[in-house]
Amino acid sequence: MTRRYRDDPAAMQDGRNVNPGLGVLLGEGAQQQVKRVEEAFPAPGVTEVPPVHAVATAARPTYYGQPVLKAPVWIWTVPVYFYMEGLAGAAGALAGAVTLTGDEVLRPFVRRLRWVSVSCCAVSGGLLIADLGRPSRFLNMLRVFRPTSPMSMGAWMLAAISSFSGIAALLSDAPGALRRVGDAAGYAAAVVALPFTGYTAVLVNNTAVPVWQSTRRSLPFLFTASSMTSLSSLLQLTAHGAREQQIARRFGVAGRIAELVSSEAVERDARKVPEVARPLAEGRSGALWKAGKAMAVASLALSLLPARVKWARTASAVLGTAAALSTKLAVFQAGRVSSRNPHATFDMQRAGRGAAEVGHGSSNLVQLKVEGRLIPLDQAQGPTV
Amino acid sequence: MPATDPTPRKGFFTDTTVCIGCKACEVACKQWNQLPDDGFVFTGMSYDNTCHVGASTWRHVAFVERPIRLQGQTAGIGDFSWLFMSDVCKHCERAACLEACPTGAIIRTEFDSVYVQPDVCNGCGYCVAACPFGVIDRRKDDGRAWKCTLCYDRLKGDMQPACAKVCPTASITFGDQDELRSKAEQRLAELHGKGVTDAYLYGMDAENTPGTGRLNAFFLLVDRPEVYNLPPDPVVPTKKAHAAWQALAVAGLGMAAVALTAAFSVREASR
Numbered sequence: 001m002t003r004r005y006r007d008d009p010a011a012m013q014d015g016r017n018v019n020p021g022l023g024v025l026l027g028e029g030a031q032q033q034v035k036r037v038e039e040a041f042p043a044p045g046v047t048e049v050p051p052v053h054a055v056a057t058a059a060r061p062t063y064y065g066q067p068v069l070k071a072p073v074w075i076w077t078v079p080v081y082f083y084m085e086g087l088a089g090a091a092g093a094l095a096g097a098v099t100l101t102g103d104e105v106l107r108p109f110v111r112r113l114r115w116v117s118v119s120c121c122a123v124s125g126g127l128l129i130a131d132l133g134r135p136s137r138f139l140n141m142l143r144v145f146r147p148t149s150p151m152s153m154g155a156w157m158l159a160a161i162s163s164f165s166g167i168a169a170l171l172s173d174a175p176g177a178l179r180r181v182g183d184a185a186g187y188a189a190a191v192v193a194l195p196f197t198g199y200t201a202v203l204v205n206n207t208a209v210p211v212w213q214s215t216r217r218s219l220p221f222l223f224t225a226s227s228m229t230s231l232s233s234l235l236q237l238t239a240h241g242a243r244e245q246q247i248a249r250r251f252g253v254a255g256r257i258a259e260l261v262s263s264e265a266v267e268r269d270a271r272k273v274p275e276v277a278r279p280l281a282e283g284r285s286g287a288l289w290k291a292g293k294a295m296a297v298a299s300l301a302l303s304l305l306p307a308r309v310k311w312a313r314t315a316s317a318v319l320g321t322a323a324a325l326s327t328k329l330a331v332f333q334a335g336r337v338s339s340r341n342p343h344a345t346f347d348m349q350r351a352g353r354g355a356a357e358v359g360h361g362s363s364n365l366v367q368l369k370v371e372g373r374l375i376p377l378d379q380a381q382g383p384t385v
Numbered sequence: 386m387p388a389t390d391p392t393p394r395k396g397f398f399t400d401t402t403v404c405i406g407c408k409a410c411e412v413a414c415k416q417w418n419q420l421p422d423d424g425f426v427f428t429g430m431s432y433d434n435t436c437h438v439g440a441s442t443w444r445h446v447a448f449v450e451r452p453i454r455l456q457g458q459t460a461g462i463g464d465f466s467w468l469f470m471s472d473v474c475k476h477c478e479r480a481a482c483l484e485a486c487p488t489g490a491i492i493r494t495e496f497d498s499v500y501v502q503p504d505v506c507n508g509c510g511y512c513v514a515a516c517p518f519g520v521i522d523r524r525k526d527d528g529r530a531w532k533c534t535l536c537y538d539r540l541k542g543d544m545q546p547a548c549a550k551v552c553p554t555a556s557i558t559f560g561d562q563d564e565l566r567s568k569a570e571q572r573l574a575e576l577h578g579k580g581v582t583d584a585y586l587y588g589m590d591a592e593n594t595p596g597t598g599r600l601n602a603f604f605l606l607v608d609r610p611e612v613y614n615l616p617p618d619p620v621v622p623t624k625k626a627h628a629a630w631q632a633l634a635v636a637g638l639g640m641a642a643v644a645l646t647a648a649f650s651v652r653e654a655s656r
């Protein structure tokens with residue numbers, strides 16, 4: 001007996017309305033898995049009133065206030081990854097520097113730093129995989145080597161630094177030649193760590209999201225500095241000897257100062273187009289951003305107190321960690337908000353910060369082609385403003 | 386394929402001035418590609434309940450309904466005008482999605498189109514944030530990124546894409562790039578001759594969209610790009626990324642300097 005179409009709940013519910021008894025599912029989109037039909041609606045929240053600033057005016061048209069861009073699909077594990085991989089990178093770099101001193105007394109410190117680096121790498125890997133739509137295919141990341149893709153570069157750097165730090169950590173206290181192998185691996189890890197620590201900034205800079213793209217000259221500094229703060233905070237809580245404390249503190253004070261300076265630079269970059277800077281000043285992302293800055297200031301002030309004031313050290317470490325996390329979450333959230341605001345994209349490009357920034361801009365910006373001639377936009381007739 | 390006989394570059398020329406907003410392209414695309422529907426939402430945005438192209442919607446007809454007068458449109462009472470545009474993946478010459486994809490899932494085909502291989506994509510979502518046109522999207526319950534394939538399967542079988550085939554007004558024309566360009570230039574001259582001097586071609590050449598290069602799917606428009614939800618000066622993010630890498634290099638070296646200073650200064654101090 002042939003099954004009737006309406007008796008086949010799967011065929012009815014996947015939104016394709018193809019009767020498997022009559023049609024074969026071989027189309028380009030037939031493999032697309034459907035659990036909830038509404039999942040793929042490309043404009044979630046469209047029936048909600050768009051935010052006031054997204055509404056079109058004659059001078060600044062939009063398409064019913066709808067966003068131009070797709071929002072980044074990344075989940076919370078991604079900003080936490082920004083924090084974790086920064087920690088791994090900074091630990092790898094500092095471990096290399098301390099190894100270079102050749103000081104035997106600092107050897108346990110080197111070993112601890114290497115273990116911090118490799119365990120943060122492991123957690124980072126987990127956080128990244130959790131965000132994939134198809135986690136079982138995570139190894140596809142190492143299928144190609146693509147310099148145009150910071151994500152590809154990041155995957156390779158993560159693979160490299162986890163291997164090097166892993167070898168270095170395991171061989172930290174090995175005898176003779178093996179120890180030298182471990183140190184060599186440690187130096188290799190330190191070299192990879194230099195770009196790795198803040199590469200997630202480049203990762204977000206290399207997108208169409210206005211606030212991310214606009215801060216490409218400053219965000220890498222912020223992410224690197226904030227990772228230094230993260231590491232020193234962790235060490236301030238756990239470091240053992242006085243000398244370790246002091247190294248961690250100097251590293252951290254420099255990191256905190258750089259963090260504050262570069263967060264100003266990020267704001268300055270974003271503020272060149274008011275709509276682009278909006279998410280750093282307003283809403284949840286704005287609150288996180290401001291909280292991050294305030295905690296970084298407090299953490300810096302406390303870390304300048306004499307080292308023997310123990311409560312200050314602890315408070316500074318806790319605030320430093322919270323500041324780093326908050327800042328990275330803020331940047332992530334700001335990107336989401338920014339991608340939803342069509343004016344951010346349009347204003348930026350109209351202000352000459354689209355393709356015009358890297359070569360010549362589109363003829364759309366100033367002129368239209370009329371009868372083979374380019375004429376200024378305001379001389380064209382019609383509703384163009 | 387012999388090097389002497391390359392497959393010509395293919396693409397779409399979409400003349401928005403003849404589009405009647407029938408959405409046959411949307412329907413044909415869903416049917417041929419066996420894409421699921423994505424729910425039935427009433428938006429109140431003119432007759433547009435689709436809103437965007439997305440993971441399961443590879444063609445989208447925009448409806449711009451406004452109380453203003455446009456060249457070449459006569460209104461009965463008062464000022465009123467319609468614009469329709471069937472939007473699609475642009476199959477950019479410098480495709481942001483392709484340059485961002487870390488798995489090599491996105492490839493350039495022999496037809497010069499940009500194609501996502503569903504058996505390779507691991508759903509990292511980087512292409513989604515990279516596309517300056519907001520085209521490609523990841524489907525949450527499927528986990529992978531999807532977009533228009535320029536009907537790769539049909540092209541392989543010497544057929545034209547389903548949307549172009551079905552378009553009753555030939556607003557969507559499919560063909561070799563050279564042919565499409567001359568067709569577009571001709572149509573533009575015709576419109577200018579009729580007094581629609583606002584008409585222009587969006588994305589036909591690198592002069593119009595220098596940031597992404599020529600778009601293999603280009604458009605004839607009569608108002609600013611923003612009106613159709615198109616970016617006025619799109620750019621492939623990769624073109625700007627060198628500034629970020631430079632900043633990162635300086636930041637990394639700065640961190641190295643701080644680490645060395647911290648490590649060595651304390652050693653000296655304790656002696």
Ligand code: SF4
Binds near residue numbers: 481521
């Ligand atoms: S329009 Fe977007 S999805 Fe299509 S080829 Fe260009 S960058 Fe890729």
Ligand code: SF4
Binds near residue numbers: 485486489491529530
């Ligand atoms: S989601 Fe898939 S197609 Fe898009 S960049 Fe990641 S691996 Fe490539």
